[in-house]
Amino acid sequence: MPEIKIPWWLPQVGTPEERSYLNQALDNNFVNEGPLSTKLETEIATLVGARYAVATTSCTTAIFLALKALGIGADDEVIVPDLTFIATANAVHLTGARPVLVDVEPATLNISLAAMQQAVTDRTKAIVPVHVTGRGAALTKILDFAAKHNLPVIEDAAEALFSKQGDKYLGTFGRAGCFSFAPNKTITTGQGGLIVTDDPELHIALRRLKDHGRPRRGTGGDDRHDTIGYNFKFTDLQAAVGLGQLTYWKQRIARMKKNYELYRAELAGLPGITVFPSQPEEIPQWTDIMVENRRDELETALARQGIDCRKYWFPLHQQLAYRLPDDNFPIANRLSPRCLWLPSAFTLTDADVHQVCVAIKKFFQA
Ligand SMILES: Cc1ncc(COP(=O)(O)O)c(C=O)c1O
Known part of the structure; x- marks a missing residue:
């Protein structure tokens, strides 16, 4: 990589x-x-x-x-x-x-x-x-x-x-x-x-x-x-x-909110992508999206361009440590393999976030 x-x-x-x-x-x-x-x-x-x-x-x-x-x-x-x-x-x-x-x-x-x-x-x-x-x-x-x-x-x-x-x-x-x-x-x-x-x-x-x-x-x-x-x-x-x-908490949370707002604005209306909500008084620790199809391919394509994302946790019931049948967890089962955290560091610039959004749009146009 x-x-x-x-x-x-x-x-x-x-x-x-x-x-x-x-x-x-x-x-x-x-x-x-x-x-x-x-x-x-x-x-x-x-x-x-x-x-x-x-x-x-x-x-x-x-x-x-x-x-x-x-x-x-x-x-x-x-x-x-x-x-x-x-x-x-x-x-x-x-x-x-x-x-x-x-x-x-x-x-x-x-x-x-x-x-x-x-x-x-x-x-x-x-x-x-x-x-x-x-x-x-x-x-x-x-x-x-x-x-x-x-x-x-x-x-x-x-x-x-x-x-x-x-x-x-x-x-x-x-x-x-x-x-x-x-x-x-x-x-x-x-x-x-x-x-x-x-x-x-x-x-x-x-x-x-x-x-x-x-x-x-x-x-x-x-x-x-x-x-x-x-x-x-x-x-x-x-x-x-x-x-x-x-000393830096206010600057950091302001930047994390800005990252989120930029993603939400730029990815709005992109078919198959949902940016999860964040209320104005909430601090999005990391911006998360739902990718209806091809999440893993998207993650790989972004990684090839030096854009680092994080795939969502597996549901706990699918971990060997807490293994249970899938039956009681339809939402976690459906969403875990579709959710992705986008680059969310408080060190990002507007240009970084824009670059991520452009790369996501290009992936789905290709
Ligand atoms: C939701 C949640 N709970 C608990 C923890 C555990 O925190 P720690 O690593 O400080 O033990 C984490 C860590 O990332 C977390 O994301």
Whole structure:
């Protein structure tokens, strides 16, 4: 394959702000989870309007911790969408509970309420909706349904940092919301994740669970460990990078929105192509399209021109790890092989996006 000229995604690290915070961490001689981690937690909690934020090693861990802190474990079931990155289900599995896969909505690729209604049992203990590529799941209906069944909602907002529904940030609707700082996200710390919640008890439980059962930093010696816990702490080296990155969040999301708007305008009306919706208050993490026919050929043709796209996840029920018959997942089955993420990096220019659109049009004219 030729060199990538237009990347699907490109993190941007090494800014002067990151270097300055990193020097601070090194000068502090404290690279464990410390003051910079607290600062990152506080800044993100303030930005998204949450009472508490707890940094951790990844969004996978964040979802695991949130479920575990709510007491979910063996013999329990947790409802998750069939079309998501596999981490959503793996985080459930890590608690000992069983991820119950349900189909998605064709218009948004987010969890289907009707499918959820079919899947709920006496064993269901939580719902984990995913805001796919920054597009908010149907939260009003989901929260209503969850309340009726007395189930907590843990939002998988890995792809939805700074995306809103109405005037509220995604991740702040449920009992807890989980974000990812992996390199293909708006803010990266290499790896990393963060849980937001307004619930003071859950907040303390999360702090305990991620730090060996201690509610606050210990000595490693004569600490009291009132509960079982693990080591899923963050580090100030990661926080330094995250704080530096955070300087640029507004520019980055503005560019991601611009990419989306340009794609939507230029691909409008192209037969066989649907650009998935993004509301004005949502941040399209990556612009996704549905290609009715020849998606894989299109992807290959674009790659030959140095245009890097990403094919959608396989439905989880088609992965060996969670294999189930196809019958209950007609939407995921139909859409997964047709969906594609277009180049969506916040480093793209208008000309890059235009070049991608021209290449797509040429492919279908040929
Ligand atoms: C929807 C979704 N959930 C969970 C995750 C897991 O995040 P992490 O890689 O930070 O564990 C991702 C990662 O990309 C994701 O896209």
